[in-house]
Amino acid sequence: MGEPLESAGLFLRLSAARIRAQLQYRTSFALQTVGMFLISFLDFAAILVIFANVPQLGGWSVSEVALLYAISSLAFSLTDLAIGHLDYLPQLIRDGSFDLLLVRPRGTLFQVVTQDFQIRRIGKVAQSLMVLGYALATLDVIWTPDRVALLIATIPAGALIFASIWVAAICIVFWTTEGNEAANAVTYGGTFFAQYPINIYDRWLRRFLAYLIPTAFVAYFPCLYILGKADPLGLPVWLQVSSPLVALAAALAAGLIWRTAVRHYQSAGG
Amino acid sequence: MPLAFLRLDLEYAKRGYARYAAYPAATLAGLFTNTVFGFMRAFILLALFEGGGEIGGYDRAATVTYAWLTQGLAATIFIWGWQDLGLRIRTGDIATDLIRPVHPLRAGLAFDVGRSLCHAIFRGVPPVVIGSLVFGITTPSGPAVWLAFGLSCGLAIVVSYAFRAIYNVASFWLLDWRGTTILAITAANFFSGFVIPVAFFPLPLEAIARATPFPAMLQVPVDIFVGRVAGAEVVAALASQLAWAILLLLAATWLFDRGVRRLVVQGG
Numbered sequence: 001m002g003e004p005l006e007s008a009g010l011f012l013r014l015s016a017a018r019i020r021a022q023l024q025y026r027t028s029f030a031l032q033t034v035g036m037f038l039i040s041f042l043d044f045a046a047i048l049v050i051f052a053n054v055p056q057l058g059g060w061s062v063s064e065v066a067l068l069y070a071i072s073s074l075a076f077s078l079t080d081l082a083i084g085h086l087d088y089l090p091q092l093i094r095d096g097s098f099d100l101l102l103v104r105p106r107g108t109l110f111q112v113v114t115q116d117f118q119i120r121r122i123g124k125v126a127q128s129l130m131v132l133g134y135a136l137a138t139l140d141v142i143w144t145p146d147r148v149a150l151l152i153a154t155i156p157a158g159a160l161i162f163a164s165i166w167v168a169a170i171c172i173v174f175w176t177t178e179g180n181e182a183a184n185a186v187t188y189g190g191t192f193f194a195q196y197p198i199n200i201y202d203r204w205l206r207r208f209l210a211y212l213i214p215t216a217f218v219a220y221f222p223c224l225y226i227l228g229k230a231d232p233l234g235l236p237v238w239l240q241v242s243s244p245l246v247a248l249a250a251a252l253a254a255g256l257i258w259r260t261a262v263r264h265y266q267s268a269g270g
Numbered sequence: 271m272p273l274a275f276l277r278l279d280l281e282y283a284k285r286g287y288a289r290y291a292a293y294p295a296a297t298l299a300g301l302f303t304n305t306v307f308g309f310m311r312a313f314i315l316l317a318l319f320e321g322g323g324e325i326g327g328y329d330r331a332a333t334v335t336y337a338w339l340t341q342g343l344a345a346t347i348f349i350w351g352w353q354d355l356g357l358r359i360r361t362g363d364i365a366t367d368l369i370r371p372v373h374p375l376r377a378g379l380a381f382d383v384g385r386s387l388c389h390a391i392f393r394g395v396p397p398v399v400i401g402s403l404v405f406g407i408t409t410p411s412g413p414a415v416w417l418a419f420g421l422s423c424g425l426a427i428v429v430s431y432a433f434r435a436i437y438n439v440a441s442f443w444l445l446d447w448r449g450t451t452i453l454a455i456t457a458a459n460f461f462s463g464f465v466i467p468v469a470f471f472p473l474p475l476e477a478i479a480r481a482t483p484f485p486a487m488l489q490v491p492v493d494i495f496v497g498r499v500a501g502a503e504v505v506a507a508l509a510s511q512l513a514w515a516i517l518l519l520l521a522a523t524w525l526f527d528r529g530v531r532r533l534v535v536q537g538g
Contacts, residue, residue: 032449039456045475046465050318052472053325058317120449172299182299185306193310200317205309 286384338401
């Protein structure tokens with residue numbers, strides 16, 4: 001089992017090389033990262049605008065929704081930082097350069113995600129951390145060890161869930177190269193969905209976007225536990241602590257879907 | 271033929287339409303995503319009206335209408351990242367456009383009008399129809415309002431195009447354009463009223479938004495459609511859109527012509 005470790009090392013080395021390349025243009029890099037950081041607050045501003053008009057949304061206060069937002073955004077921005085270049089996959093398939101990846105002695109998924117590494121995406125991570133700080137500072141949470149542990153475990157679990165969704169959804173391009181925009185509905189759509197309390201959505205939308213695509217486990221369920229809040233949906237409490245397990249299951253499913261999809265790859269016509 | 275001077279523009283518009291109509295799977299995928307976001311936004315915004323009431327002139331029905339109409343309009347005006355012109359500048363292909371008999375920005379506008387027609391039909395109308403079937407929406411009170419809404423959408427497309435042209439023309443000067451593009455899109459998303467109605471903003475923020483050209487891309491046609499802006503206010507709203515359209519087109523052209531002077535096309 002030396003390969004996963006070796007791949008991780010390779011991932012870090014490739015990423016470090018790309019970061020060094022991007023740091024060649026220091027001013028541009030600084031402007032982009034600061035720009036991303038500032039502009040991502042406009043994203044959170046939507047929530048502040050909502051709460052400028054109403055005191056609570058679906059029974060959740062501004063600090064509680066800020067916690068949902070922060071966890072969902074942090075998990076998604078970490079995923080975006082690590083594997084956001086999956087968005088290049090349609091290009092690789094359209095021009096047939098995916099062929100090259102098939103003959104190299106590495107996993108295809110690994111090779112696609114290491115095609116690039118955009119360090120400016122760290123700006124969004126920083127913004128999410130600041131919103132998390134705001135939420136934690138304004139909430140009255142009694143910090144028991146189990147709650148601290150769950151909060152810490154929730155971030156990587158959420159990132160893994162989003163990564164799985166992304167990998168599974170982008171596979172649509174193996175069947176129809178033009179279909180990549182449909183994946184946005186569950187990737188970018190998934191993080192947007194999870195930023196709000198899921199009890200405000202209609203039941204059938206929840207079935208599709210919260211459970212089948214398990215975004216409810218990114219922020220909603222763990223937040224109920226951390227906040228000691230009664231579930232407005234009245235679902236079992238054990239769901240609130242099962243995010244890490246759901247994340248592992250999602251990753252397995254995504255891996256399976258990827259393998260199936262790659263077998264379906266039919267190079268570019270020529 | 272009195273419209274002879276528009277003959278080339280018409281040809282460009284046809285090409286713009288055909289370019290996007292040629293990819294039905296892409297259109298369907300985009301429509302799917304638009305619709306999913308439409309449902310999410312409609313439910314989120316409806317949660318603001320649990321106690322009934324009205325926010326900034328929007329009641330429950332107007333807000334649901336807003337949610338679906340903006341989903342459709344966003345595709346029609348193309349609020350998302352657009353790099354067609356910037357890419358031609360960076361690769362040097364723009365040199366080919368410069369020897370053509372039509373100014374590249376004029377050709378681009380005509381092309382974009384054709385594109386917007388395709389997107390209006392296949393990505394603009396369907397979400398609104400779905401929204402009206404599932405939630406029920408408010409519709410304009412008479413033919414005059416429909417006409418004003420149509421005019422307003424047309425102007426919104428021009429304002430949006432001119433704005434996109436400006437951040438694309440930045441490629442003449444900037445080595446790295448990605449940051450500028452992201453900044454431009456995010457600002458446009460928020461201040462155009464696409465994320466949340468401008469009327470919901472707290473006062474200082476609303477004043478800032480109203481001073482920018484962004485509401486002219488999206489919020490103005492929506493306000494006309496739901497009747498938040500009515501009567502003589504409609505004329506004023508259309509006039510401000512027209513003013514922004516002219517101002518931004520002039521700015522884009524001025525920047526483009528200055529950029530061309532410092533253009534260096536590599537190679538033979």
